[in-house]
Amino acid sequence: MIGQIETYDPDSQSGAIKSEGALYTFHLDAWVADVPxxxxxxxxxxxxxxxxxxxxxxxxxxxxxxxxxxKYLAAALALFLGFTGAHRFYLGFYGxxxxxxxxxxxxxxxxxxxxxxxxxxxxxxxxxxxxxxxDAKGRPLx
Numbered sequence: 001m002i003g004q005i006e007t008y009d010p011d012s013q014s015g016a017i018k019s020e021g022a023l024y025t026f027h028l029d030a031w032v033a034d035v036p037x038x039x040x041x042x043x044x045x046x047x048x049x050x051x052x053x054x055x056x057x058x059x060x061x062x063x064x065x066x067x068x069x070x071k072y073l074a075a076a077l078a079l080f081l082g083f084t085g086a087h088r089f090y091l092g093f094y095g096x097x098x099x100x101x102x103x104x105x106x107x108x109x110x111x112x113x114x115x116x117x118x119x120x121x122x123x124x125x126x127x128x129x130x131x132x133x134x135d136a137k138g139r140p141l142x
Contacts, residue, residue: 002058005041017043017052024052032056035137071141075127082120083113087127092136 003019013028015037024045030053031037042058069091077087083104085097104116126132133141 001047002042002044003052005037005039005043008037008039010036015039017045017055019045019047022050024050026052026055030055065137065139067140067142069135069139069141071127071130071133074132074141075124078120078124078127082123083116087120087123091132091141094136 001019001024003017003024006016006018006023008015015026017024017026024047026045028037030045030051032054033056035057037043037055043055044058045052045055047053074087074090077090081087083100085100085104088094088097088100100116100119103119104113107113107116123132135141
């Protein structure tokens with residue numbers, strides 16, 4: 001069947017797919033695609049009663065993912081605001097960005113801000129050199 005993700009809760013890793021006026025519940029274990037589900041994604045799935053299984057993105061196999069974020073913007077954010085994790089927020093790596101921001105605060109409080117700056121500078125080099133070349137959804141950077 002073809003449907004659209006109506007709701008998805010990353011904490012419980014469950015959600016609902018709407019197809020032809022009916023709702024089918026699913027758990028992340030039934031997800032096949034490499035990227036996590038988002039509300040509004042078009043999906044194909046197998047329905048077993050009111051449960052969706054074998055869920056995959058529609059069109060994911062038809063064309064490669066399109067770049068939507070800019071490599072040089074991410075690199076500039078890493079160079080100038082990297083200690084805050086701004087480049088990671090931009091690329092969609094929210095968990096890593098929050099960790100980087102928290103670590104920066106801890107390092108500043110303890111008087112060791114150089115380590116946070118070093119991490120940001122290394123990530124700037126990795127972005128500028130093309131070693132970090134995808135966003136959190138696996139799409140290439142422009």
